[in-house]
Amino acid sequence: MATEAVGIDIGGTNVKIGRVDSRGAVQARAQIAAPVALPGEEAIERIAQAAAPLMAERAPRRVGVGCAGLIDSHRGVVHTSPNLPRWRDLGLGDLLAARLGAVVAVTNDANAFALAEARLGAGRGYPVVVALTHGTGVGGAVVVAGRVFGGVHGFAGEIGHTSVQWDGPPCPCGNRGCLELFVGRRGIVAAYLERCDWRPGVPAHDLAGGRREALDPRVIAQAAHQGEVAARETFERVGTILGAALADVSNMLDPSIFVVGGGVSLAGDLVLEPARRALAERAMARGVTQAPIVPAALGFEAGLIGAALFGLAGDETEGEG
C-alpha cells in the first residue's frame, strides 16, 4: 500500500504538482504554467515532465489529477474542460499512466477539493459533506463517509449548474438560471453595478481606481467592509441566493455540513451570514436540524492535496457505475 502520491491540480493559469503523504502534508512541490495552447498529448507530456522528478521511486507509484470540467473518473477521460479548450474526450488517465509508469486517478477539481476538506479539513468527521468552490465559477461535490459521490460517471456535484430560476438567463453549460450566473464572479460584479452609484468618493469606485473592469468580488467586499450600502446589499443578495441553493441541496441530500472555499468565500460572513439565514428559513428540516455552513480550512493547496488523496485511493473508484 502506497503512503504517498503525486497530486496534480490543473488550473486555468497554473498546474500545481506536489508529492503528498496520506496525512495531507505536501513533501515536495513543482509548478508550471497551464499548457492551454498545446494539443492534448503535448500538454500531458509537459505536465509529465514536471511531475516525473516528484514520483516515488518504488511501486506502487500513485498519481491523482484534479481538473476542471466534465471528467469521467472511471475511465480517466476529460470530456471537456473550460480551462483547456483544446482537450476533448482526452484519455488523460491512460496517457499519464503510460508516461509515468503509475496508477493514475483523474477527477474533477471540485471533487479533489471536497475530498481534501472532507477527510482532512473543515468537514473532517462528518458523514455527509457538501463542499463548494465559490470563485469565478461555482463547483461542488458530495462526500459520503470519506468517499466522493460521483454518480454513474463521476459527473455529480455540479451545484453551480443547478438552476435557481428555471426560465432564467441561459448559461454556457446549457442550463438556464444557474446558481453560478448569480453568485459567481461575474454575477457579483453585475449585481453590484446594478445597484451602485459609480462615482468618485464611493468606496468600490475608488478601490478599483475608477475602472469598472477592475471590479471584482474582493474589491466589492472591501467596499462592503467600508460600509458602502450597495456593496453590502450585493453580498446580501448573493448570500441569500447561495443559501436558497443550499436549502435545495439540504432537502435533496440531508448533509451534515456545507464547506465553502474559493476566492469569493474570502468575503466570509458577508456571504455566509445571509446564506445561513436563507438556509434556516427554507430547509424542510429546520426546527429539527440544520447543517452548518463553514469556511474551508485547508487553503489554496486543498485541490492539490485532494488530487493526491484520489491518487492514493488508486483503484478505489468514486463512481457507482
Add this chain to the structure above:
Amino acid sequence: MATEAVGIDIGGTNVKIGRVDSRGAVQARAQIAAPVALPGEEAIERIAQAAAPLMAERAPRRVGVGCAGLIDSHRGVVHTSPNLPRWRDLGLGDLLAARLGAVVAVTNDANAFALAEARLGAGRGYPVVVALTHGTGVGGAVVVAGRVFGGVHGFAGEIGHTSVQWDGPPCPCGNRGCLELFVGRRGIVAAYLERCDWRPGVPAHDLAGGRREALDPRVIAQAAHQGEVAARETFERVGTILGAALADVSNMLDPSIFVVGGGVSLAGDLVLEPARRALAERAMARGVTQAPIVPAALGFEAGLIGAALFGLAGDETEGEG
C-alpha cells in the same frame, strides 16, 4: 433471516397493509381508513390491530412502514406528516415494535416507493436510481446500489421541495418556488386555468361538467388527448419545468435513470416528452450521456412493497449518520 415482512403504507386516505415476500409478491392484504382524527398512540393502536393478523408467527418478525412527511429513519420518528397533522415527533417505530413484537423500520413514503421501483421495478439493475412520485405533491428518493440514500437523518430526496425559482411564491414547506408548486396537482390546474377558454364546448370544461373544482390533472390530460390546445400547453409547461428540475438533479447526482410514478405520471408522454426534451437541452453531460426518464412499473402497491422491503432489511439503516 426473514423472507417475508409486513409493509404498512400510511396515506392520507387509507392505510394499506400487506405481507410481502422478498421478491415483492403481496401474500395477504388488509386496509383501514387513515386514522387522521386520532392522536398518535391511538392511531398506532388502530394500525397495529389491522396489521397483527398478517404478522408472521415466527421470529424474526419484520415490519416496514412508509409514511409521508419528515421521517427520521434512524430513530423511527415521524417529525411531521401532512397526512396526519396530529402526529408530531411521534416515536412510531418504537410504539409499533412494542405492540407487534417486531423489528420495525420507518421511512418516508417516497423512499419506500423508490426502493421498490429500484429493486424490483423500472429501475431494476441500474446503480443510481432517482425515483419521483408525481401526484398531488412531488416526492422523491435516490437509491444507490439498491439502498436508499437517506442523508444524515433519512430526510433526503425531497425533490418536490427544491426550488425552481429562488424568489418565487412561498411554499408551505418554508422554501420558495418549489417544484411541487409548479408541477403538483394544484400547479397544473392553476396553469391550465391561466390559459384556458373556460366555456361549454371546450373539452376540459365539459369533462369537468362545467365545475372548476372538478378539474384535476386527469381531466386536463383527457382534454389534451382530445386536442385542447390550452391543456396540451399546460402539460408542455409542466413537463418542461419537471425536466429542468431533473437536469439539476442530473448535474448534482449523475444518476442512471429517472423513474416517475404517481397520479400525474398517468398522463404519460404528455408530461414525460417535454421533460425529456428539457433534460436533453439542459444537463451538462448531454452529448456524453443522458439518463432516461421512464414511468414506474409496479403500480399502486409500490409504496406497500417498498415499505415491506425496508422492513426486511431490518436494522440495515438507510442513513449515513
